Amino acid sequence: MQDASNVDSQLPTSDTVAKFDRGPETLKSKLMHIVYTAPAVVPLFVLLAAIVIFGLLLGDRFFSPFALTLILQQVAIIGIVASAQSIVILTAGIDLSVGAVMILSSVVMGKFTFDLGLPPAVGVFAGLLCGLICGTISGYLVAYWKLPPFIVTLGMWQIVLAANFLYSGSQVIRSQDIAEQAPLLQFFGSTIKVGGAVFTYGVIFMLLLVTALSYVLSQTSWGRHVYAVGDDPEAAELSGVNVRGTLISVYALAGLICAFAGWALIGRIGSVSPQAGQLANIESITAVVIGGISLFGGRGSVAGTLFGALIVGVFTLGLRLLGADVQWTYLLIGLLIIAAVAVDQRIRKASL
Amino acid sequence: MTQSPILSARGLVKNYGRVTALDNCDFDLMPGEILAVIGDNGAGKSTMIKALSGAIQPDEGEVKLDGQPVKFASPIEARHYGIETVYQTLAMSPALSIADNMFMGRELRKPGFMGNVLRQLDKKEMQRVAREKLSELGLMTIQNINQAVETLSGGQRQGVAVARAAAFGSKVIILDEPTAALGVKESRKVLELIQTVKARGIPIILISHNMPHVFEVADRIHVHRLGRRLCVVRPDECSMSDAVALMTGAKSPDGAEAA
Numbered sequence: 229m230q231d232a233s234n235v236d237s238q239l240p241t242s243d244t245v246a247k248f249d250r251g252p253e254t255l256k257s258k259l260m261h262i263v264y265t266a267p268a269v270v271p272l273f274v275l276l277a278a279i280v281i282f283g284l285l286l287g288d289r290f291f292s293p294f295a296l297t298l299i300l301q302q303v304a305i306i307g308i309v310a311s312a313q314s315i316v317i318l319t320a321g322i323d324l325s326v327g328a329v330m331i332l333s334s335v336v337m338g339k340f341t342f343d344l345g346l347p348p349a350v351g352v353f354a355g356l357l358c359g360l361i362c363g364t365i366s367g368y369l370v371a372y373w374k375l376p377p378f379i380v381t382l383g384m385w386q387i388v389l390a391a392n393f394l395y396s397g398s399q400v401i402r403s404q405d406i407a408e409q410a411p412l413l414q415f416f417g418s419t420i421k422v423g424g425a426v427f428t429y430g431v432i433f434m435l436l437l438v439t440a441l442s443y444v445l446s447q448t449s450w451g452r453h454v455y456a457v458g459d460d461p462e463a464a465e466l467s468g469v470n471v472r473g474t475l476i477s478v479y480a481l482a483g484l485i486c487a488f489a490g491w492a493l494i495g496r497i498g499s500v501s502p503q504a505g506q507l508a509n510i511e512s513i514t515a516v517v518i519g520g521i522s523l524f525g526g527r528g529s530v531a532g533t534l535f536g537a538l539i540v541g542v543f544t545l546g547l548r549l550l551g552a553d554v555q556w557t558y559l560l561i562g563l564l565i566i567a568a569v570a571v572d573q574r575i576r577k578a579s580l
Numbered sequence: 581m582t583q584s585p586i587l588s589a590r591g592l593v594k595n596y597g598r599v600t601a602l603d604n605c606d607f608d609l610m611p612g613e614i615l616a617v618i619g620d621n622g623a624g625k626s627t628m629i630k631a632l633s634g635a636i637q638p639d640e641g642e643v644k645l646d647g648q649p650v651k652f653a654s655p656i657e658a659r660h661y662g663i664e665t666v667y668q669t670l671a672m673s674p675a676l677s678i679a680d681n682m683f684m685g686r687e688l689r690k691p692g693f694m695g696n697v698l699r700q701l702d703k704k705e706m707q708r709v710a711r712e713k714l715s716e717l718g719l720m721t722i723q724n725i726n727q728a729v730e731t732l733s734g735g736q737r738q739g740v741a742v743a744r745a746a747a748f749g750s751k752v753i754i755l756d757e758p759t760a761a762l763g764v765k766e767s768r769k770v771l772e773l774i775q776t777v778k779a780r781g782i783p784i785i786l787i788s789h790n791m792p793h794v795f796e797v798a799d800r801i802h803v804h805r806l807g808r809r810l811c812v813v814r815p816d817e818c819s820m821s822d823a824v825a826l827m828t829g830a831k832s833p834d835g836a837e838a839a
């Protein structure tokens with residue numbers, strides 16, 4: 229070994245280490261490069277293509293301000309929950325408890341206001357705090373006890389859901405009662421109409437949330453740390469990133485966002501229902517995956533998640549308007565999930 | 581040796597259960613020099629380096645920086661004192677850009693409202709500094725400061741890691757096996773890089789198994805054996821085979837510098 233490495237001292241020293249021999253830029257390599265640098269363009273392209281295709285098939289029934297904003301209303305809750313899921317998955321984690329935390333938070337808002345007779349604002353605050361606490365507990369277990377996020381949040385899911393049913397006694401707080409006594413709980417159900425387009429406050433909140441998260445993730449050091457922790461936690465630690473603090477803050481923020489989703493859920497369905505939103509965790513993971521965020525962490529964007537959620541919404545409404553069996557929606561979504569993960573694998577392979 | 585050492589250690593002891601990794605170990609790094617640390621596997625050289633860089637805390641003994649006793653609770657604390665370590669694994673986030681990696685954990689924020697209130701990073705400034713640091717070290721073959729680290733070759737990654745250390749390491753730079761994973765040409769480039777950093781007056785601790793590399797760049801060679809400093813030799817007064825004999829125990833030190 230020593231003899232072999234002796235030779236290298238005679239090599240010319242002016243040589244460059246390596247040049248970038250990209251070769252002639254083909255269309256395919258250009259496309260690969262775009263997909264690599266901005267993975268969100270793939271779901272955006274699928275979304276636009278889906279809108280165009282359904283628009284051609286259905287005409288004005290689909291391609292109207294009313295129908296398109298209806299899609300936004302239908303994906304608002306999942307979009308908010310999926311934003312929370314996104315930041316967790318960016319750290320190479322997963323949060324299976326998002327749906328349960330959302331429901332428990334909404335139940336706390338309702339029960340504190342109606343059973344304890346507190347002002348609605350206090351009830352809402354308590355609900356938000358509830359989500360924050362649930363997220364912080366998960367984050368603490370992941371960051372300090374080094375438990376796998378899948379297991380921690382699987383447990384939290386069961387615990388929170390059971391707490392929800394025990395605390396609420398599976399009782400629904402009726403929509404009329406809320407509208408009369410505590411309209412603040414239905415705040416996110418209020419609408420702004422622009423022509424035929426209808427925007428609920430929940431939709432606006434989702435769009436603002438995605439914008440804010442995109443900013444924070446790309447423009448602040450906390451955001452860079454989230455990506456670094458998801459990419460390689462040991463390297464991040466050695467580079468001086470507070471890995472534990474970053475993880476706890478991510479899960480805590482995700483819990484808080486889920487609580488906001490719970491508040492928006494009351495606005496969407498009108499009532500406080502312990503049975504609502506049971507599929508939110510699976511649907512949020514679906515949106516994240518279709519949106520091009522890598523389940524291995526460190527890659528993807530919240531904008532992609534929004535596109536992912538909208539793709540699901542467009543397929544759902546479009547196929548329903550076409551009169552197709554709802555199972556076709558699930559079938560297509562399943563295909564999209566697998567295709568999205570295949571693209572992610574290609575990107576990761578190209579990067580190694 | 582009239583100068584006083586910039587970084588020194590006396591009587592370091594570290595036990596892992598019943599295994600003694602450091603047995604009354606001494607260490608001296610002089611200003612502006614490249615000190616190579618060689619030793620057989622298990623001799624305890626990485627434990628010593630970890631004790632100097634804050635990654636572990638010795639059970640006994642004292643570390644002095646510029647003559648002042650210091651205790652590092654973590655590598656981050658050692659960094660605050662100007663001691664930068666380039667780990668064998670490089671400690672970089674592959675999916676993030678060169679500039680992001682260089683400033684990881686010590687990002688620059690924009691001045692004024694955007695930085696103080698909205699916490700916005702000053703990406704332009706970070707890119708400018710990163711580009712400047714890379715070109716100072718002659719690493720201009722890296723064209724795009726925003727390209728992900730994983731798109732770089734092994735030698736380029738090493739170059740970026742060394743540049744990061746050189747950019748922030750004001751007192752000491754520790755390089756752990758910088759050429760172990762590299763090809764012949766790339767190793768050459770990294771050795772040049774080490775000389776460039778030295779020329780800027782920053783002393784370097786180089787841990788390596790590669791004797792030709794060690795003999796080429798080192799001013800002094802610290803031979804580590806059985807958890808302590810066996811001796812310090814000069815590459816021009818000692819042959820490679822003697823150095824190997826010393827570190828494997830086939831030969832005992834007899835020079836004046838024996839410790």
